Amino acid sequence: MKIGSDIVKVYKDVHIWVGIVCGLMLFIAFYAGAITIFEKPLERWATPxxxxxxxxxxxxxxxxxxxxxxxxxxxxxxxxxxxxxxxxxxxxxxxxxxxxxxxxxxxxxxxxxxxxxxxxxxxRKAQAAQMVDRMHQFVGLPLPDGIARYIMGAVALAYAVALLSGLIVLLPTLVTDVFALRIGKNIKRMWLDAHNALGIFSLPFHLVIALTSVVFAFHDPFYDSQAKALYGGQINWGEHEEAPTGSAPLPASQLLQQANAQLPGFEVYRFGFQRNRDGQLEASIVGLDVRRGARGRTYMQTHLDPFTGTIDTHDLPGHMDGWSESVNAFFALHFGSYGGNPVRWLYVLMGLAGAALFYTGNLLWVESRRRKQRGAATVEQKRSVRVLAVLTVGVALGCVAGLSTSIAAAKWLPSRVDDLMFWHEAIYYVVFFAAVGWALLRGAARSAGELLWLCALTTLLIPLSSLAGVWGIGGTWNHAGSAAIDLTALAAVPVLLLLARHSRRRMREGRADSVWSADMLPTVHATAKGALQSAD
Amino acid sequence: MNPWLLLAILTGAAAAVLFYLASPQQQWRAAGPVRGRWWPGSVCALASLMATLQLLAPMESVFAWSVLLMFVASIMPFLGAWRRRSRAQENA
Structure with a gap:
């Protein structure tokens, strides 16, 4: 497809700058989001x-x-x-x-x-999964919900713009470059191919995630505007049905039999009961049918008559009206709340691939701006390049290490502190900011390998905490049947160590004129040196 | 494991692999791409979608199926490059 070079340049600039501004926040959102997919198993693992x-x-x-x-x-x-x-x-x-x-x-x-x-x-509800979800929802920002949510919405909108502008930039070479990954001396080409490989085929997935995130962030303003524009201030949610009446509710075992007969394939988790304002008993059924997407991340819910066991299916996917099905689809496609564990694992992998997409985008930016060495003269890279390299390493790996440490702490905190969420967040941010500080101090090249080691060690703490729980050390515990969390963390450790080894090799054997070389000064040293030279 | 699930995963993954092998940029096969042979991948993709439809509701099927294809297609260039590198090291 032919597109004028001036148009491509405009979209390329948009893509680059949106990516640079939002990329690291999106890395956090995607990495934490990948973990959040298994929210329930994590919550079970972390509950005392x-x-x-x-x-x-x-x-x-x-x-x-x-x-x-x-x-x-x-x-x-x-x-x-x-x-x-x-x-x-x-x-x-x-x-x-x-x-x-x-x-x-x-x-x-x-x-x-x-x-x-x-x-x-x-x-006592475990807070580890909620903490990870908070990092996912608020792109890792330590700000109050009201502010962080709107920033997340703006980031998601920018992410959608970056996806579309990236597609336009790629269109002229899309047919020839599809599936290309050229690994050779041209490192910029390699990172560009890697970035494109991750981005091209997963574009529909990313568009869905971006647009649904915008809807989630601006959910309340959307409904407020709708209420003002269409309903004169108050949305008409339809007639509220009369509460069922009867002498005594059916026993739960009979309600379960009735539910299984009316909703084959629907796994019932619980029956909820509550008294309305008139003191009448209302009931709901909570569970999951994995063949359909759920609006709740892990469950579906609808009303039932507690006196007859008749289920009002109009709130269940597959039984809703067109509008409600569309809204339900927004939630389900974002959460991956359908298809059970196979689809959840796919979402985890796509989430990690998404995080890698933003990471490679930053690496591409750094490589594109590398001042190349000509002759024997030492080349100093621009401060912007050094700073972005350091932030890419510090923020991304700080997020990984912070989340691992905070999750591992879930088994040690309940016997020691009351406000679990405060401590989970405190642990995350201490590790996260320490990693960013370390990256600034040591430079991108050295800190990459060191922080990957930290990530491996902190991730190893997760199964070690469960192992401590087998003997009940320090108030820890281990639930039978929750080994999936420990095994997943354990499997991540050698991957992180392998990446650390590659980073160290790149530092030693890579190009000397790169920010990834050990010869390059750490950012704080280079900044101080620059200041001294300016003063001279 | 549900046989439909197994069929959906295997044919879906095979579809993305076959599409990759038919691409001029593929690096997995030393002999070069299977030029113009898009139909084996298409048949596998269709079989995968049919199998997914046996497991999930229509909209959920299409999305689960496309996420599977998207993921395998995204990682194939990396696997191809790794294979090419391994081949080069063996030949060296």
Missing amino acids: PSTLSPPPPLEDAEKLLAAVLAAHPQAAQRYSIVVNPVPDQPARVIWSERGARPRQQIEYGASFAADGSLQVEKL
């Missing part, structure tokens, strides 16, 4: 073991509920009956009460002790 006795059978759920309501009548306002209790939902009956802080809900679980007496435990 419950002190409750094993849950009674589902057939005895009503007996347990009656004991709970007798001792804690406030539980009648909102409670759940869990079909298959798991470490992060360890009780058959769970209810929530309002906490002291706004929107705070405190969850309690109940079981029967061996002597038949009621046991109640305040459930």
Whole structure:
């Protein structure tokens, strides 16, 4: 396809500068996003073991509920009956009460002790998966939600612009260069090919992720504008159906039978019950049908009549109206909440490939601006090149090491501190900023290998923390069946070490006129030297 | 493992590999690309989509299938370059 060189140049400039400004934030979003895909297993892995006795059978759920309501009548306002209790939902009956802080809900679980007496435990939610999700949603920015969310939206919009401008730049050579990866003396060509290889075929995926992120970030303003423009201030969500009436709700075991008959292929997680303003009982069914995409990241939810077991399917994918299906698709395509583990793994790999796309984009920028050595004279690279190289190494590897350390800490924190989220974030940012500082101090070339070693060590801490849990060292624990998290982390360690080895080799044997050479001064030294020369 | 899932993954991955091998830029085969032979990849891609449709709802099938093809097509240039390098080292 022929496009004028002046047009290509404009789009190339747009692509480059948008990429440079947003690339590192997008690296964090993609790396953390890849981990978030397995949010539930991570949450289970990170949840401290419950002190409750094993849950009674589902057939005895009503007996347990009656004991709970007798001792804690406030539980009648909102409670759940869990079909298959798991470490992060360890009780058959769970209810929530309002906490002291706004929107705070405190969850309690109940079981029967061996002597038949009621046991109640305040459930402690693990925060590791939420912390990773926060880094994903707010592109790693340590800012309040209200600000970080809009910055993330602007970054996502810029990311969409970068994708389209990149495509236009590539169009003239698309047919000849597709699948090309030329590894040779021309390093700029190699990084360009690597960047294109990662970007060309995954373009539809990236466009979906970019556009859905914009929708998520500006969700509230979109709805506010819609309400003002179309509904005179208040969106019409349709008629609220009358609450069902009856004498007593069906037992959970019967509700489950009814659900299995009405929704084949739908795995029921729990039944939720709550009293509306008129004191009437309303119920919902929560679960997942992996054949369809879910609006919730890990579940689908709809109403059911607790007295007959009839499910109102209009909130379930495949039963919604056209508009709701479209909105549901936005969420599902972003979350990869369909197809079960095979699709989740694909999303993890695509997320990591996306992170590599932004990393290679920065490497390409650095290589494109390298001042080449001619003759014996030493060449000093521009400060902008050195700074971007250092930030690329420090921010990207700082994010990897920070997330690994914070996740590993999940098994040590609950027995020591109360505010888990604060500590998870504090650990992440301390490691992250220490890595960036280290990169500034040591320069891109040296710090790349060293920080990759740090990434490998901190990632190794994840399975080591579980191993400590096998012996209960320092209040740690290990749930049976949660080895997938440990094995994945363990598999990442040799990959990181291999990358560290390659980085060290590049530092020793690479071109001397590159920021990746050991001969190049670290950024802070070079900056100080530059300042001294200016003063002279 | 569900046989439809296995079929969907294998034929989907094979489709992307065959498309790569048909490309003039492929480096996997020393003998060069399988020129003009886009149909084996297309047949595999179609078989993969059919198998995915047995597992998931239509929209989810198309997206899962395309993500699989996108991923394998993205990594094939790297595998091809690695293979070429290994071949060169063996020949040296």
